[in-house]
Amino acid sequence: MLRASARVNLAAIERNCARLREAAGAGSSLCAVVKANAYGHGAVPVARAALAGGASRIAIATANEAAELRAAGIEEPLLLMGALTAEELALALESGADLVAWRASFVEALRRGARARPVRVHVKLDVGMGRVGTRDADELLRLAEAIHAAPELELAGAMTHLPCADEDPAITRAQVARFRAFGERLRALAPGLVLHAANSAATLAVPESRLDMVRCGVAIYGLDPFGVDPGAHGLEPALELRTWVAALKPLAAGESVGYGSTFTAAAPTWIATLPVGYGDGYRRAFSANAEALIGGRRHPLVGRVSMEYVTVDVGPAPRGIAEGDEVVLLGSQGEERIAAEELARRIDTINYEITTALTARPTRAYHRDGAEA
Numbered sequence: 001m002l003r004a005s006a007r008v009n010l011a012a013i014e015r016n017c018a019r020l021r022e023a024a025g026a027g028s029s030l031c032a033v034v035k036a037n038a039y040g041h042g043a044v045p046v047a048r049a050a051l052a053g054g055a056s057r058i059a060i061a062t063a064n065e066a067a068e069l070r071a072a073g074i075e076e077p078l079l080l081m082g083a084l085t086a087e088e089l090a091l092a093l094e095s096g097a098d099l100v101a102w103r104a105s106f107v108e109a110l111r112r113g114a115r116a117r118p119v120r121v122h123v124k125l126d127v128g129m130g131r132v133g134t135r136d137a138d139e140l141l142r143l144a145e146a147i148h149a150a151p152e153l154e155l156a157g158a159m160t161h162l163p164c165a166d167e168d169p170a171i172t173r174a175q176v177a178r179f180r181a182f183g184e185r186l187r188a189l190a191p192g193l194v195l196h197a198a199n200s201a202a203t204l205a206v207p208e209s210r211l212d213m214v215r216c217g218v219a220i221y222g223l224d225p226f227g228v229d230p231g232a233h234g235l236e237p238a239l240e241l242r243t244w245v246a247a248l249k250p251l252a253a254g255e256s257v258g259y260g261s262t263f264t265a266a267a268p269t270w271i272a273t274l275p276v277g278y279g280d281g282y283r284r285a286f287s288a289n290a291e292a293l294i295g296g297r298r299h300p301l302v303g304r305v306s307m308e309y310v311t312v313d314v315g316p317a318p319r320g321i322a323e324g325d326e327v328v329l330l331g332s333q334g335e336e337r338i339a340a341e342e343l344a345r346r347i348d349t350i351n352y353e354i355t356t357a358l359t360a361r362p363t364r365a366y367h368r369d370g371a372e373a
């Protein structure tokens with residue numbers, strides 16, 4: 001047993017990818033997004049599982065993330081989506097990833113940095129996210145023409161990112177229509193380029209957004225892009241957070257537990273202490289605001305979550321619970337299940353942040369439906 005482990009089912013990730021490919025349809029390929037250490041799941045094993053599940057490309061956000069995949073021997077096409085500083089450019093180019101451009105000065109830097117083979121570039125239209133990308137389609141078309149004309153570069157694609165795909169299909173359809181119109185103009189220039197817009201939510205909910213490729217992140221991990229129930233879309237959660245009962249102690253009425261003594265027993269009870277805390281990415285906001293599965297049942301957290309420990313009230317007569325028992329904080333045990341969507345609701349965030357918050361400290365343990373991976 002490990003102190004705390006994030007157990008990841010790679011077979012579930014493969015099946016989720018197969019499910020998303022099916023949703024995307026025959027005309028569209030799957031790009032699996034493994035930025036931020038694959039939303040906490042571990043970028044390298046997830047990238048391999050996604051490729052095995054039918055993804056034909058892997059997307060990341062930073063130059064370091066691209067370099068990590070290459071260092072692990074992953075040779076499939078990469079799409080480096082994020083903004084890059086001049087300092088990061090050499091590493092990004094060395095990775096051979098496709099890069100995303102929306103500014104002329106960046107395109108010039110790419111031309112100067114290019115070496116043996118042409119750098120594959122995607123241009124980015126901003127249809128409403130308002131962060132990076134170019135809002136003016138005419139201006140972006142001129143940039144695409146400059147890329148197309150540059151011998152050091154290859155115009156490989158065009159993309160946009162949809163801000164409301166999980167909430168508003170009507171707005172999303174209108175944004176996709178604008179992007180499509182831009183894409184048609186680009187196609188006249190470079191017929192083979194790849195148009196892509198959809199994230200997980202759009203892939204599942206807005207058929208018009210699927211275009212030539214979909215970029216799915218959250219759904220490949222079996223998390224619901226709509227924050228409710230992944231099962232409703234045929235997705236299986238891949239990650240479980242497990243720990244163990246490191247101490248089981250009686251607490252007399254009037255005695256307290258944890259920093260600030262925020263919990264005082266009204267009546268005698270037993271406290272199970274679990275060696276996991278916000279140093280592992282199990283958020284302090286779960287203090288007295290989440291449950292742990294021990295012996296197949298839910299038990300409430302009491303007191304504060306600290307850096308190393310969580311305390312659980314297992315009641316006045318904890319039958320069938322002993323020091324050394326396995327505990328599940330995220331995932332299932334027996335008939336019970338704690339979903340990332342439940343944890344997110346408890347602390348007013350999104351499921352994305354629940355798994356991405358996991359630090360390097362909990363050991364990542366990989367398996368395939370329970371068998372050694």
Ligand SMILES: *Cc1c(COP(=O)(O)O)cnc(C)c1O
Nearest residue numbers: 033081161199200215216217218
């Ligand atoms: C993170 C990201 C995605 C994936 O979004 P999900 O909602 O996790 O599917 C797609 N495109 C871009 C540009 C992203 O940054």
